[in-house]
Amino acid sequence: MKKLALWAIAFGFVLAGCHQQTEKGDFVINAKIDNAPLGTVILEELSMDTLKIVDSVTLKDASGKFTLKGMLPEQGLYRIRFGEDQQRFILLALDAGTMSVTGDLNNLELVKFENSEASSELQQLLNDVSSRSRMLTEESMALDSMTKSGVGDSAIQVKTTALQAKEKEVTDFVMHTATTSKNPAVAAFALSMINPQSLMGSGKEIAEVKSHFPTNTLVVGLTGKLEQMLKQAAGEVDANMTALQVGQVAPDFSLPDPTGKMISLSSLKGKFVLVDFWASWCQPCRMENPNVVKAYNAYKDKNFTVLGVSLDKKKEAWLEAIQKDGLTWTQVSDLKFWESAVVPLYGINSIPTNLLLDPSGKILGIGLRGEALEAKLAEVIK
Numbered sequence: 001m002k003k004l005a006l007w008a009i010a011f012g013f014v015l016a017g018c019h020q021q022t023e024k025g026d027f028v029i030n031a032k033i034d035n036a037p038l039g040t041v042i043l044e045e046l047s048m049d050t051l052k053i054v055d056s057v058t059l060k061d062a063s064g065k066f067t068l069k070g071m072l073p074e075q076g077l078y079r080i081r082f083g084e085d086q087q088r089f090i091l092l093a094l095d096a097g098t099m100s101v102t103g104d105l106n107n108l109e110l111v112k113f114e115n116s117e118a119s120s121e122l123q124q125l126l127n128d129v130s131s132r133s134r135m136l137t138e139e140s141m142a143l144d145s146m147t148k149s150g151v152g153d154s155a156i157q158v159k160t161t162a163l164q165a166k167e168k169e170v171t172d173f174v175m176h177t178a179t180t181s182k183n184p185a186v187a188a189f190a191l192s193m194i195n196p197q198s199l200m201g202s203g204k205e206i207a208e209v210k211s212h213f214p215t216n217t218l219v220v221g222l223t224g225k226l227e228q229m230l231k232q233a234a235g236e237v238d239a240n241m242t243a244l245q246v247g248q249v250a251p252d253f254s255l256p257d258p259t260g261k262m263i264s265l266s267s268l269k270g271k272f273v274l275v276d277f278w279a280s281w282c283q284p285c286r287m288e289n290p291n292v293v294k295a296y297n298a299y300k301d302k303n304f305t306v307l308g309v310s311l312d313k314k315k316e317a318w319l320e321a322i323q324k325d326g327l328t329w330t331q332v333s334d335l336k337f338w339e340s341a342v343v344p345l346y347g348i349n350s351i352p353t354n355l356l357l358d359p360s361g362k363i364l365g366i367g368l369r370g371e372a373l374e375a376k377l378a379e380v381i382k
Contacts, residue, residue: 250265
């Protein structure tokens with residue numbers, strides 16, 4: 001989780017492809033959107049790094065009718081936004097030609113597209129994932145209630161396993177769309193929707209999407225980023241930590257544990273140590289914690305331990321997360337958020353991230369998560 005809120009990677013694509021190659025040309029969007037507010041209607045192109053305004057019109061009456069025009073070099077990802085409202089918008093996979101958009105701003109999942117097969121496919125993908133995600137959220141809340149009510153561990157484990165299986169089904173569904181869509185904007189958007197942790201081991205599928213649209217600016221850029229992420233997970237590089245490299249000795253530091261006792265990294269020399277940077281407020285960190293728990297339980301009797309380093313700022317939230325996530329290893333924090341002394345020392349710009357150290361304190365891997373952590377531990381700890 002970055003220091004600042006960022007656009008989800010899903011919102012940022014300009015695409016072309018070989019499955020359905022589109023040529024440079026003019027486009028026209030004729031729209032009728034009920035309950036659209038009076039004022040400015042904006043068409044924005046979504047690229048990897050920026051939002052670019054392509055056209056805008058002023059809606060002056062309650063008819064909800066407006067027309068947007070422009071020229072595009074290839075099929076791209078765009079959105080229609082109403083005034084300053086950043087929450088409600090219509091997502092388009094836009095081609096050259098004339099298309100129509102009809103619907104109600106208060107019921108965007110039912111918006112209809114004519115003469116835009118790609119936009120219709122994109123809309124269906126969003127609706128399917130939204131429906132499945134709602135069910136997963138309900139089941140996750142039920143599981144959380146079970147945990148708080150003191151239900152036995154065996155029952156909770158059964159429910160947890162079932163929930164994880166359903167989460168994987170959603171991931172597999174989205175990946176299938178990414179690898180089979182004939183529309184580059186849809187393929188890239190689908191690929192970007194998948195939780196980065198779930199992409200571990202998906203190098204073949206990422207390469208497949210890239211091979212379908214080899215001249216596509218966004219697909220090449222997106223798949224390149226994902227391939228870099230896989231390298232990070234394998235411990236080759238980690239963009240979340242800029243000051244250190246594999247082979248260096250990790251700098252020593254001392255921070256207080258929950259009781260106020262100062263704990264130094266150097267006090268753990270003689271063991272393999274995973275220095276795990278996280279925080280209670282960081283959802284990706286919390287999602288990764290079960291993997292760290294699993295690794296700790298598997299290797300804690302083999303000269304291995306974990307040092308949790310939190311970037312929290314509220315002690316109560318920190319302690320609650322430690323207990324709820326079952327983090328039984330040593331935890332430290334100065335409760336200074338991004339002002340913590342370890343941030344500049346290690347060049348941390350995003351969490352979760354971690355380092356695996358050998359007994360002498362030398363870095364064996366950086367940014368090891370999920371299966372990559374298990375594989376590295378199996379490699380170095382015999």
